[in-house]
Amino acid sequence: MNILKLGFIVNPIAGMGGKVGLKGTDGEEVLKKAIELGAFPESPNKAKKALEVLIPIKEQIQLLTGPDNMGEEEAKELSFDPIIVGGKKEKYSPKDTETVAREMVNMDVDLILFAGGDGTARNIFNVIGNKVPVIGIPAGVKIHSGVYANHPRSAGEIALKYLQEEELDIKEMEVMDIDEEAFREGQVTAKLYGYMKVPFQPELVQNQKSGGIVGEGAALDGISDKIIEQMEEDLLYIVGSGTSTRPIMEKLGLPNTLLGIDIVKNKKLIASDVNEKDILKYIEGNKAKIIVTVIGGQGYIFGRGNQQISGEVVKKVGKENIIIIASKQKLMSLEERPLLVDTGDDEVNSMFNGYMKVRTSYTEEAIHMVKGL
Known part of the structure; x- marks a missing residue:
């Protein structure tokens, strides 16, 4: 039996700024303010919703994940036996996502399933480009990119189909992000950073956000x-x-x-x-x-x-x-x-x-x- 390798990365702070009105969590000061306002991590639960879909095939895949709250905790809660990639850190930073993603590519993963927002997609794109297919679990405040499923369970379903070697189109989807400081001042300046390969299922993958429509x-x-x-x-x-x-x-x-x-x-x-x-x-x-x-x-x-x-x-x-x-x-x-x-x-x-x-x-x-x- 062909054992496929799945990379599983969780940005543990993604989305924390949403409910408290901070429109993102890029930057240490913003994260600190979010916590002061009572924000709590939501990304881990969304990541688990995606990974739960893969429980029926957990014996047929090799799961590689980040340490501690970057995926290890969620995987073990669901009774997976993951290989831990990257060293333990006292405090998460976006560079940790890049480190883990880079090591996963070096270990020849077949697919990377990651939870976060546009900033997380950028971090992963920075180090893997279009070398490995990915699917994003939507967990951030800003999700303009086309690399995300429309719901955490949808991300798990796409990963399941791909790992079971169902025939899915592989499309190059946009990695977009905006300037959060400008965003908080009411200015939306979205920028295209590149494209990543995504196993494409039209009803499960999120469309890229479009701007205003002429004449409306x-x-x-x-x-x-x-x-x-x-x-x-x-x-x-x-x-x-x-x-x-x-x-x-x-x-x-x-x-x-x-x-x-x-x-x-x-x-x-x-x-x-x-x-x-x-x-x-x-x-x-x-x-x-x-x-x-x-x-x-x-x-x-x-x-x-x-x-x-x-x-x-x-x-x-x-x-x-x-x-x-x-x-x-x-x-x-x-x-x-x-x-x-x-x-x-x-x-x-x-x-x-x-x-x-x-x-x-x-x-x-x-x-x-x-x-x-």
């Missing part, structure tokens, strides 16, 4: 007019991130945190750039609605760039109080694919399976399929 300005203008017209007194409106929600704030004459979450009541700003704890505090005992848009090209409404609106927030607000806005062009760009929800809470995700209304202009709404991942 008039639609967003009408959408914002309708949203403002329908705003109820003494109700909290949690306004999600993105350029599609910005016209609402502009028409209200309110400052807008383009890449963060704001809260409006009686058409006045009561809190800006809030994190998950802030939102939970404000909605306690109050009625609220959530206004979110669709990430172009990908279709996510929760779980990408708006992790502050967590599964716990969604549960308290209620699915019936969620307003989705998007131009017709943005919905059409999805080519009939569903809108996606990935809050990290399976129960909340499953609440969304079915169809929901999407406000597409001042006068029109569309009915679109939604899928919880």
